[in-house]
Amino acid sequence: MSADLDLGAISAKAGDKYSPNLHRWLKHWPYRGAESAPEVFRNTDGLLYIGIVHDDGWFSGALLNTVLCNGVRADIGAYAPPFVAQKLKRVDGFWEAYQERGRCAIDPEHRVNFQGDTRWSADGDSRRCAWCGHVQYRRRWTESVERSGWFDSPDAAGCAAFETETRP
Ligand SMILES: [Zn+2]
Numbered sequence: 509m510s511a512d513l514d515l516g517a518i519s520a521k522a523g524d525k526y527s528p529n530l531h532r533w534l535k536h537w538p539y540r541g542a543e544s545a546p547e548v549f550r551n552t553d554g555l556l557y558i559g560i561v562h563d564d565g566w567f568s569g570a571l572l573n574t575v576l577c578n579g580v581r582a583d584i585g586a587y588a589p590p591f592v593a594q595k596l597k598r599v600d601g602f603w604e605a606y607q608e609r610g611r612c613a614i615d616p617e618h619r620v621n622f623q624g625d626t627r628w629s630a631d632g633d634s635r636r637c638a639w640c641g642h643v644q645y646r647r648r649w650t651e652s653v654e655r656s657g658w659f660d661s662p663d664a665a666g667c668a669a670f671e672t673e674t675r676p
Contacts, residue, residue, distance in 0.1 A: 576622070
C-alpha cells in the first residue's frame with residue numbers, strides 16, 4: 509500500500525465513518541507495492557470504481573458500491589483498455605478525503621443510507637452528520653392529489669360523494 513493509504517487509519521475501529529466492508533476488501537487486495545495501491549475512479553455515468561490501471565492499460569478493480577455492500581465477496585474484475593481510456597477518470601485526493609470524512613467522501617450529498625448507519629444525530633427538525641459535521645433540516649409539506657371519475661351528474665355534489673367513498 510502506498511504511504512497515503514494507511515489501512516489502520518481507515519478501519520472501523522478508527523471510526524464509524526469508515527466502511528468495515530471497504531476495509532476488509534482492501535486487506536485482501538492482491539496487488540502489492542506502492543505503485544499498486546487501489547485508487548478511486550469515476551466513470552462517465554458518475555459511478556465510482558476502485559482499483560488500479562496497469563501499465564498495459566487494463567484496469568483491475570470493482571464498483572465501489574459493490575465493495576461497500578459485499579466486502580471481500582466483491583470480485584475484482586478486469587476491464588479492457590478502451591473502457592479505461594474512454595470512461596474512467598481518476599478521483600484525485602480520494603484517500604485524503606476518505607480519511608477525513610469517511611463515507612461522506614463517497615456520498616457528499618448525504619443521500620445514501622449506509623450499512624450500520626451511525627451517521628445522524630437528530631435534534632428536533634435538524635440533524636447533524638457525525639462523520640463530517642454536515643447539517644440537514646427537515647421540511648414538511650402537503651401534496652394535493654388530483655382525482656377524476658365518471659358520474660351520472662355533472663354537479664360538484666357528485667364529486668364530493670365520490671371522494672368521500674374512495675378515501676380511507
Ligand atoms: Zn457527512
